[in-house]
Amino acid sequence: MPDNHEGPPEFLTVDEATALLRVNRKTLYESIRLGQLPGVVRVGKALRIRRESIVTSPSGKGRDSALRSRR
Secondary structure, X not given: OOOOOXXXXXXXXXXXXXHHHOOOHHHHHHHHHOOOOOOEEEEOOEEEEXXXXXXXXXXXXXXXXXOOOOO
């Protein structure tokens, strides 16, 4: 049976999300823990991040606001 899935996956692994966001794993996990990253789903023990929540940004908010620092 051929794979009919076209385009990028709807959900990303932590490693895929860190590569897309250009941050390290620790930064991503901390943002998830603090509730700063929308679209996070737990599948068993694994985390998946909705691609749309990373690549699209609401007006007035960019990627940096999703992973804002606590300086």
